[in-house]
Amino acid sequence: MPAGSRPFTPLGRSRRRTTSARMRLTLLYSGLFLLLGTTVIVVIVLVTGHSPLIVHINTNSHTAVAPNAVIAHAVPRLLVPNPASQLKDEVVAQRSADFARVFTASWAVLIVTTLGSAVLGWFAAGRVLRPVRSITATARTISAGNLHERLALSGPEDEFKALGDTLDDLLARLEASFDAQRRFVANASHELRTPLTLERTLLQVALADPDASAETLRATGHELLELQTEHERMLEALLTLASSERGLERRERVDLPAVVEDALNRARSAIAEKDLELDASLEGPATIIGDHALIERLIANLVDNAVEHNVPHGRIELKTTSDPERTLVFTVTNTGLPIPADQVERLFEPFQRLDRTRRTQNGHHGLGLSIVRAIAAAHGADVSAHAVPSGGLEVTVRFSATR
Numbered sequence: 001m002p003a004g005s006r007p008f009t010p011l012g013r014s015r016r017r018t019t020s021a022r023m024r025l026t027l028l029y030s031g032l033f034l035l036l037g038t039t040v041i042v043v044i045v046l047v048t049g050h051s052p053l054i055v056h057i058n059t060n061s062h063t064a065v066a067p068n069a070v071i072a073h074a075v076p077r078l079l080v081p082n083p084a085s086q087l088k089d090e091v092v093a094q095r096s097a098d099f100a101r102v103f104t105a106s107w108a109v110l111i112v113t114t115l116g117s118a119v120l121g122w123f124a125a126g127r128v129l130r131p132v133r134s135i136t137a138t139a140r141t142i143s144a145g146n147l148h149e150r151l152a153l154s155g156p157e158d159e160f161k162a163l164g165d166t167l168d169d170l171l172a173r174l175e176a177s178f179d180a181q182r183r184f185v186a187n188a189s190h191e192l193r194t195p196l197t198l199e200r201t202l203l204q205v206a207l208a209d210p211d212a213s214a215e216t217l218r219a220t221g222h223e224l225l226e227l228q229t230e231h232e233r234m235l236e237a238l239l240t241l242a243s244s245e246r247g248l249e250r251r252e253r254v255d256l257p258a259v260v261e262d263a264l265n266r267a268r269s270a271i272a273e274k275d276l277e278l279d280a281s282l283e284g285p286a287t288i289i290g291d292h293a294l295i296e297r298l299i300a301n302l303v304d305n306a307v308e309h310n311v312p313h314g315r316i317e318l319k320t321t322s323d324p325e326r327t328l329v330f331t332v333t334n335t336g337l338p339i340p341a342d343q344v345e346r347l348f349e350p351f352q353r354l355d356r357t358r359r360t361q362n363g364h365h366g367l368g369l370s371i372v373r374a375i376a377a378a379h380g381a382d383v384s385a386h387a388v389p390s391g392g393l394e395v396t397v398r399f400s401a402t403r
Helices: 021-049 069-074 084-128 130-141 159-208 214-246 256-266 268-273 292-308 368-378
Strands: 056-058 063-065 252-255 277-282 287-290 315-323 327-334 382-387 393-400
Touching (some): 021 084, 084 130, 130 159, 214 368, 252 256, 252 292, 256 277, 256 315, 268 292, 292 327
Parallel strands (some): 277 315
Antiparallel strands (some): 315 327
């Protein structure tokens, strides 16, 4: 190996071995036990080491008594044939010997109990970390292909149970997001493939006809331009949907009734073409905080949806109201064909339409309501819808108001 070079370490392998959480907890338990035991011994040493030694000499009976807490047990009474100073030295020596034995025994007991606490701490740490090992083992088996699996921890409502429930909620959201992404990619691929196939067919037919006139080629060119316009609308809708799901990049005050008025003015011709009855009840001023362009797109999509899927001589009702909970409510109700109640939620998925047609008027591709929901979610608003029993749909959006 060249001088100064380091040994090769495979990727994903740490250069230093790290201790497990179980070992760290065991060392922590044992360390705390040793610290508390040492503290107790030090306190005993300080108390007994500074306690006074008092010896009473009874000259009549030649008896010496040392009324000290330690000496009273160790040497309750000593017959003293010697002088008082010699007796005191013997008592002090006896006390020192007893203290040394107690001190040594205390440390020996502390060492043994510390080792025992390490063993018990090892098993206790394993017991405490058992839910973590269960979470880790289950999480390792979960991938994008089996996001339906859950940890489903059982037991008391403690921190580990809360962690498991939180991870289960996260997995549920990830599963829903992955499913929506798969459906979106599949539907978008189909939606883009159909017009591309039609364009190729138009070009092949025009090129295969040796007697094609300039008028025929011009008509083919117009059809291709219409298809290109439809592509642009779809791509714009897809970009709006993607930007809405990323969240808001800017926030400003938006007057909701004014935005609704602008959307109605742009839809006047389509409303007049179907001879629809319009009932608009717009309370204002009502201000919300959000992206002005996205709010305009949300309102325009709801108005266009009410017009596009209405019946001739039908009715559209628009309302903006506020409730005591400081919430602005925008409601759009339109007449139309009957909608099964179990199909309403599906309308908010990308590229979903009840009639299953692929090319509709005004370039609609089944993205309108999905964009509405994405924009509402980015603004923290709630969208709900239900089918009108006589036919049609009612959509309600609830925004947080700003006074």
